[in-house]
Every structure is written in structure tokens, then in C-alpha cells.
Amino acid sequence: MVMELDILVFGAHPDDVEIGLGGTLIKHARMGYKCGIVDITAGESGSNGTPEVRRAEALKAAEIMGMAMRDCLGFPDARLQVNEDSLRGVIEVIRRYKPKVVIGPYRKDKHPDHLRASQLVREAAHLSGLRRYPADGEPHRPPVVGEFFLAVYDEPSFIIDTSDVYETKIEALYAHQSQFGMVEDTETLVNDPRFVRMIQSRDQYVGSLIQVLYAEGLYMEQKLALDDLMSLRGWERGWKTRLTPDNIVESKEL
Numbered sequence: 001m002v003m004e005l006d007i008l009v010f011g012a013h014p015d016d017v018e019i020g021l022g023g024t025l026i027k028h029a030r031m032g033y034k035c036g037i038v039d040i041t042a043g044e045s046g047s048n049g050t051p052e053v054r055r056a057e058a059l060k061a062a063e064i065m066g067m068a069m070r071d072c073l074g075f076p077d078a079r080l081q082v083n084e085d086s087l088r089g090v091i092e093v094i095r096r097y098k099p100k101v102v103i104g105p106y107r108k109d110k111h112p113d114h115l116r117a118s119q120l121v122r123e124a125a126h127l128s129g130l131r132r133y134p135a136d137g138e139p140h141r142p143p144v145v146g147e148f149f150l151a152v153y154d155e156p157s158f159i160i161d162t163s164d165v166y167e168t169k170i171e172a173l174y175a176h177q178s179q180f181g182m183v184e185d186t187e188t189l190v191n192d193p194r195f196v197r198m199i200q201s202r203d204q205y206v207g208s209l210i211q212v213l214y215a216e217g218l219y220m221e222q223k224l225a226l227d228d229l230m231s232l233r234g235w236e237r238g239w240k241t242r243l244t245p246d247n248i249v250e251s252k253e254l
């Protein structure tokens with residue numbers, strides 16, 4: 001019997017999920033939800049790191065984040081297509097883990113792989129529920145399908161406070177040493193230390209929208225039902241803990 005997941009997030013490349021939704025996943029794993037990540041490609045077209053190195057780094061990051069599983073589907077990086085093969089691959093993962101929430105990249109991202117991964121995840125989440133769709137596993141249609149932001153930021157449907165887990169998000173990012181560390185020869189946008197700072201700037205901006213230090217946004221195309229108005233969190237008057245120079249979140253190597 002395969003473990004069932006509460007939340008399953010798909011990224012096109014092995015570090016995408018950490019960048020856009022790392023804090024949210026760490027937070028939910030700490031609340032006791034079973035969370036998993038599936039990388040649709042192995043990231044072999046990136047300037048630095050081999051698929052083997054990137055897989056080891058991705059598993060290390062997943063461990064830091066408290067994930068219940070992390071898989072790699074191995075579809076071609078930089079040439080990702082939405083076709084029968086890739087749809088079947090994503091559908092079979094959804095059917096195997098039966099997540100309640102499935103999240104993929106945002107539909108208007110500018111990176112072609114992110115765009116196609118977005119379409120792939122949304123189509124697969126629907127088709128997965130069709131009894132006669134030719135893929136292995138019992139039909140399962142996840143009730144909630146969301147999208148996380150990467151290269152393009154847009155108006156979020158709601159915002160998740162990630163302030164408490166921010167240091168762990170940075171630690172998970174730096175687990176991808178071949179990408180974010182300066183250990184390889186090829187200089188890229190990503191291994192310039194400013195890149196991690198940009199991720200932090202975005203998370204701080206999103207945090208400021210709900211008056212917290214760090215947060216991540218999620219986009220939901222569908223309308224969502226809410227049972228309990230009391231589970232909504234609005235602006236609070238003042239913070240419960242006073243920030244001192246000792247407990248301000250600092251990231252390494254900045």
C-alpha cells in the first residue's frame with residue numbers, strides 16, 4: 001500500500017519548488033501534513049550540475065524540508081512537452097499518491113518549461129479522475145489545484161505566512177549547491193548571491209501585504225469553499241514576539 005499525500009507539488013526543475021513554495025511546504029510538514037515534491041525534469045540542461053548531483057541535492061533539500069517523498073520523472077529539460085507520455089507520467093503520480101491538494105507552476109510564467117509544467121499539471125489533475133483514461137492506477141481527481149510563482153509574480157489568491165520557517169527555506173535552497181553555491185565554473189543568474197536575495201525580497205514584499213516578515217503567495221483559478229471563517233487570519237495589531245538583533249532572520253552568505 002503506497003502512502004497517500006495531503007499536498008503534492010510539481011516543479012519543472014529540481015529547485016523550483018523550494019524557490020516558490022519552500023516555506024509553505026516546510027510549514028505544512030511541521031503541522032503534520034504529508035507533503036511531497038515531484039520534479040518533472042532532472043534539470044540536465046542547466047549550466048551547472050549533472051542530473052545525479054542535482055538529484056542528490058534535491059533529496060537533501062527534501063529532507064531538510066521534512067518532505068514525505070520526492071520523485072523525479074526525468075522528462076527532457078528545456079524541451080518539456082505536454083503530450084501523452086508526459087500526461088501519463090504526471091497522472092500516474094497523482095493516482096499513486098492521491099493528494100488532496102496539487103500545486104504546479106503559475107500559468108503565466110515566462111520560462112517555457114514552467115509554462116508547460118503548469119499546463120501539464122492542470123490537465124493531468126483533471127484527466128487523472130477519468131476512469132477510462134489510459135494510465136495505471138485508480139482514478140483520483142484532487143479537489144484543490146493551485147499554482148505557485150517563479151519567474152513571474154502576479155496577484156496571489158491568498159498568502160501563507162512563512163516567517164517562522166524562513167531559515168529552513170534558505171537552508172533548503174543552499175542544499176542545491178551546484179545551483180546556488182559558487183562551486184561551478186559557469187556563472188549564472190542563479191549562482192550570483194543576489195539571486196537568493198531576490199527570492200528573499202519577494203517573500204518580504206508578499207509578507208508586507210499581510211504585515212509579517214516573510215510570506216509566499218498562491219494562485220487558485222478555481223473558487224474555493226471555506227467552512228470556518230475563524231480559520232482566516234487578518235492583520236494583527238502588533239506582533240507577539242518583539243524582534244531583537246538576535247532573532248531577526250538572516251540568511252547565510254549575503
Ligand SMILES: [Zn+2]
Pocket residue numbers: 012013016111114
Ligand atoms: Zn525552473
